[in-house]
Amino acid sequence: LWSGLDELPPPDKQIYWEEHPLFRIGYNTFAQRGCPERCSFCYKTALRRVIDSPTYEWRRAPEHVVEEIERNRGEADIHFIRFIDDNFTTNPTWLRDFAELYGSRLKIPFWTQVHPGAITPLTSQLLKQSGCVDVQMGVQSLNEDVRSGILKRSESIKRVERAIELLHEA
Numbered sequence: 001l002w003s004g005l006d007e008l009p010p011p012d013k014q015i016y017w018e019e020h021p022l023f024r025i026g027y028n029t030f031a032q033r034g035c036p037e038r039c040s041f042c043y044k045t046a047l048r049r050v051i052d053s054p055t056y057e058w059r060r061a062p063e064h065v066v067e068e069i070e071r072n073r074g075e076a077d078i079h080f081i082r083f084i085d086d087n088f089t090t091n092p093t094w095l096r097d098f099a100e101l102y103g104s105r106l107k108i109p110f111w112t113q114v115h116p117g118a119i120t121p122l123t124s125q126l127l128k129q130s131g132c133v134d135v136q137m138g139v140q141s142l143n144e145d146v147r148s149g150i151l152k153r154s155e156s157i158k159r160v161e162r163a164i165e166l167l168h169e170a
Contacts, residue, residue, distance in 0.1 A: 005033065005060045010068055017076060024076040027108075028084055029068060031098065032059040035086040037115060040152040041140075044086065057090060062098040066105055081110035088112040088135075089123040096122075099130035109133040117155045119163035124170040135167060 016023040034057040038045050048056055069081065089095055111134040114127075119137070127135070139160055141147040148154075155163075 005058050006064045013072055026080040026082055027069060027076060027078045028082045030084050031065045032057060032085050034058055036090055037154060038152055059094050062101045066101050069106060078108060081108050083110055083112040085112055087115045087118060089114045089118040092122055095126045099126040102130045107131055116160045116163035119166050121166060124166040128170040
């Protein structure tokens with residue numbers, strides 16, 4: 001339904017857990033790869049030149065993500081999840097499905113990365129509903145000329161401010 005990422009074999013976390021016990025405390029995984037933005041400093045912008053894809057975003061089905069965590073829950077002391085995604089909130093339909101499933105079956109607090117342009121009243125509420133307790137939001141510069149002219153960031157300062165407000169409200 002979402003992409004070919006579901007066809008990849010499940011990650012084998014044992015090598016990390018055997019190497020160092022601290023890897024058993026939290027759990028690192030991903031739900032998507034890619035980003036619709038074209039920031040000048042990001043390697044993904046350069047990858048677009050060699051990868052032919054209409055959106056340059058790939059997602060795992062929410063069920064696939066939840067099953068991976070459930071499968072590993074007995075192997076590690078998972079009290080916190082880190083979704084190491086490029087941009088977690090760019091697809092509200094996927095996020096709604098994920099929030100319903102993750103929020104009902106796992107209820108484990110998590111952290112992820114977001115883009116201010118993808119934070120809306122809906123996405124901020126869905127993050128809350130699913131159990132997100134912390135986000136990292138890239139802004140890079142508050143200088144409009146640097147941000148839009150050099151870094152090729154698409155969001156305005158007003159958009160960044162609104163995203164922060166919505167996240168705080170949620």
